[in-house]
Amino acid sequence: MADPTAQSLLADLARLAGVLGPAVRPVDTDRLLATITRSARQLFGARACSIALLTEDDSELVYTTASGEGEDDVTGMRLPSGTGIAGWVVMSGQPVAISDLESDARFARDVAEGTGYVPRAMLAVPVNDGDRVLGVMTLLDRDDGRPGAEQDMALLAVFADQTALTLRTERALGDLGRTLLATLARAAGDGTDLAAAADRAGDEVPPVSADLLELAGLFADLQRMGEAEHRLALRVVREVTAYAARRRPRAGR
Amino acid sequence: MRVPDVGVTREWAFAGATGRGVDVAVVDSGIDAAHPAVGEVAGGAALRWDRERQEIESVEGPHEDLFGHGTACAGIIRKAAPECRLLSVRVLGERLSGKGLVFAEGIRWAVRSGARVVNLSMSTGNEDLHSLLHDVADEAYFAGTVLVCAVNNVRAASYPSQYASVISVAANDATGPFDIDCNPHPPVEFGAPGIDLEVAWLGGGTIVATGNSFAAPHVAGLVARLLSKHPDLVPAEVKSVLRAVSRNALPVSAG
Numbered sequence: 016m017a018d019p020t021a022q023s024l025l026a027d028l029a030r031l032a033g034v035l036g037p038a039v040r041p042v043d044t045d046r047l048l049a050t051i052t053r054s055a056r057q058l059f060g061a062r063a064c065s066i067a068l069l070t071e072d073d074s075e076l077v078y079t080t081a082s083g084e085g086e087d088d089v090t091g092m093r094l095p096s097g098t099g100i101a102g103w104v105v106m107s108g109q110p111v112a113i114s115d116l117e118s119d120a121r122f123a124r125d126v127a128e129g130t131g132y133v134p135r136a137m138l139a140v141p142v143n144d145g146d147r148v149l150g151v152m153t154l155l156d157r158d159d160g161r162p163g164a165e166q167d168m169a170l171l172a173v174f175a176d177q178t179a180l181t182l183r184t185e186r187a188l189g190d191l192g193r194t195l196l197a198t199l200a201r202a203a204g205d206g207t208d209l210a211a212a213a214d215r216a217g218d219e220v221p222p223v224s225a226d227l228l229e230l231a232g233l234f235a236d237l238q239r240m241g242e243a244e245h246r247l248a249l250r251v252v253r254e255v256t257a258y259a260a261r262r263r264p265r266a267g268r
Numbered sequence: 269m270r271v272p273d274v275g276v277t278r279e280w281a282f283a284g285a286t287g288r289g290v291d292v293a294v295v296d297s298g299i300d301a302a303h304p305a306v307g308e309v310a311g312g313a314a315l316r317w318d319r320e321r322q323e324i325e326s327v328e329g330p331h332e333d334l335f336g337h338g339t340a341c342a343g344i345i346r347k348a349a350p351e352c353r354l355l356s357v358r359v360l361g362e363r364l365s366g367k368g369l370v371f372a373e374g375i376r377w378a379v380r381s382g383a384r385v386v387n388l389s390m391s392t393g394n395e396d397l398h399s400l401l402h403d404v405a406d407e408a409y410f411a412g413t414v415l416v417c418a419v420n421n422v423r424a425a426s427y428p429s430q431y432a433s434v435i436s437v438a439a440n441d442a443t444g445p446f447d448i449d450c451n452p453h454p455p456v457e458f459g460a461p462g463i464d465l466e467v468a469w470l471g472g473g474t475i476v477a478t479g480n481s482f483a484a485p486h487v488a489g490l491v492a493r494l495l496s497k498h499p500d501l502v503p504a505e506v507k508s509v510l511r512a513v514s515r516n517a518l519p520v521s522a523g
Contacts, residue, residue: 073364097362103297103335106360106367107390109420111337112478114464143424146393148364164478165439165463260424 044185045080047238048178052082052152054245055174059167060158063132065089066142066178067101068150076101076150084132084155100139101151108148110140110172112164138164140172144179152178173253180252184231276512278446282490285497287349292385292492293378294345294485295371296338298331299356305343305468311381312356315374317366324366324373331358336470340477341389341485343468348445348489349496355383360390368397372404375415375428379408384495387488388434389418389481391426401427409433414491414503418484419456430455435491435507439463439483442515448487450514458510460486 048066056064063083067076076096081089096102104111114136134155142150152175154167161167237248291310301309314331315324333339333356342354359367359374371392378386386408392401405428408415417429419438429436432455439462440449449459462483469475491506501509511517 069364074362095362096364097334097360099335103337103360106297106335106364107337107481108392109390109418109481110479111481113475114478115476143393146395146425163441163463165441168478 043238044181047181047234048080049082050238050245051174051177051181052080054242055152055154055171056082059154059161059171061154062134062156063089064155065153066150067094067153068142068182069096069105069148076105088131100137101153104139104141104151105148108141108143110138110168112136112138112168114164136164138168138171140168140175142175142178142182144183149179149182173249176256177249177252181234184234188231276509278513281494281509281513282446282497285349285493287352287489287492287496289351289353289499290349290385290492290496291353291355291381291383292345292349292387292488293355293357293381293383294338294341294387295357295359295374295378296341296387296389297335297360298333298338298358299342299354300333300336300339300468300470300472301330301356303339303343303468303472305346305474306339306354307346307350308354309342309356310353312358313374313377314358315370315377316361317363317370319363319365324370326373326377331356333470334358334361337389337481340467340469340475340482341387341488344465344482344485345387345489345492348486349492352385352489352492352496355381368392368394369400372397372400375401375404376407379404379411379413383413384499385414385416385488385491387416387485388428389484391417391420391429393420393425393427395425398425398427402431404428405431405433409503412502414488414495414506416484416488416491418480420480433503435487435503435510437462437484437487438480439478446490446513448490448510448514449516450511457507458487458514459483460490462486 052064052066061083063081063085065078065081067078069076073096075093076098078089078092096105100111100113116135116137136156138154138157140152141148142152152171154171157167237244298314299306299309312331313326313328315326318325338356338358345352345354355378357374357378359370371390375386375388405415415428415434417434417436419429419436420426428434435458436456437458437460438456440447440459441463442461447461451457451459460483462480463478464476465482466474467477467482487510494506494509495501
């Protein structure tokens with residue numbers, strides 16, 4: 016094991032990891048999304064909460080995360096994207112709340128297909144990354160003591176924003192991983208050694224990526240903390256988002 | 269808020285009116301013409317994005333409601349304006365691709381087919397579509413067509429609901445047929461019933477729904493009713509009348 020070439024390679028890789036920082040730290044998106052759905056379900060006293068995301072060609076909605084009633088059956092479920100309330104929310108970009116579902120057998124059957132759970136009521140809001148719709152977040156059967164659906168839709172939209180932020184972070188890290196691979200391939204191809212590649216990559220990190228990297232690192236730290244910290248972070252992110260929205264020209268009121 | 273006492277009352281605006289002779293287009297997921305709450309659908313078109321040809325395909329004539337939402341909106345309009353002529357312009361389909369372009373073309377189709385009122389319970393935040401939709405909204409305005417747009421609850425750019433020429437609507441907690449409110453802090457200009465409403469849905473049934481997208485058709489129906497009684501009003505005047513008959517608009521002369 017005392018192969019000097021291998022040792023040098025390991026040292027170079029360690030340097031690359033140092034340059035890339037949080038990009039090579041594991042950010043468990045699935046776990047973050049699970050935390051978001053679980054927190055939302057608890058806050059609203061709901062029977063179930065799920066996130067469904069559009070596939071790359073936007074032909075299907077894939078239920079990636081679910082918490083509560085029928086969670087095992089819902090997770091992994093795929094439906095054509097033009098289906099039911101979730102489909103309408105994704106297509107129109109408008110949130111909607113529906114109750115008295117049991118009065119419409121056809122609708123209830125659509126919703127309950129494959130889940131075995133027939134809800135009385137649901138809230139559904141789009142998950143938006145800027146002007147792009149990524150999917151839909153759905154809440155089934157809120158606690159009866161909750162305020163009106165109007166207020167809870169606005170609150171659920173905050174969780175949907177958190178979902179979008181998590182997905183954006185994941186994408187940024189994926190892009191970065193590809194950059195890393197490209198750098199390595201280039202280094203191998205033109206005979207540059209990895210140490211030089213690490214130095215070059217360190218110089219080349221663009222400013223936007225650096226911000227996203229730091230954000231990703233913070234989220235990675237945050238996910239290891241408790242629910243109180245999650246709530247605190249949510250409040251801070253919410254404030255910052257509201258402040259940024261107010262500053263943006265043409266951004267609503 | 270107060271608005272000038274221009275002598276416009278609910279009586280003047282709506283009494284005895286039914287929406288007769290006014291075409292109202294619902295740009296949405298289609299309308300189920302067989303639903304008892306909807307009644308007759310006088311015409312329309314189904315638009316979709318042809319991915320292979322990279323262009324919009326438009327098929328005039330009857331089509332079904334893919335989601336139920338368009339039917340819900342149509343039922344609300346029918347209730348407010350029982351004798352209006354409903355047109356269904358289906359722009360929502362199975363895919364998101366090309367949605368914005370299809371959306372804009374759907375509004376244009378409605379304007380050019382002579383609709384005086386167009387209900388838009390949807391919007392887009394896509395900056396690339398800002399100028400295209402603005403052009404379409406201007407075309408509607410100068411053609412005398414009133415665009416009634418649901419506001420998105422999310423605080424973000426939303427077109428065409430935030431353009432000055434359209435009537436933007438959010439849900440209030442009222443239930444009466446004339447319970448509209450005027451918001452002194454635009455771009456959201458009006459509030460109308462949109463919380464826990466019993467609305468028509470697929471399969472001939474009803475569900476109870478909440479959302480700004482159900483408040484907009486309420487105003488669209490009232491506008492149809494107004495235009496059936498006062499057909500010469502232009503969109504700017506329609507907006508003034510809606511302000512004057514809002515629940516929170518007190519005549520100046522009242523003190």
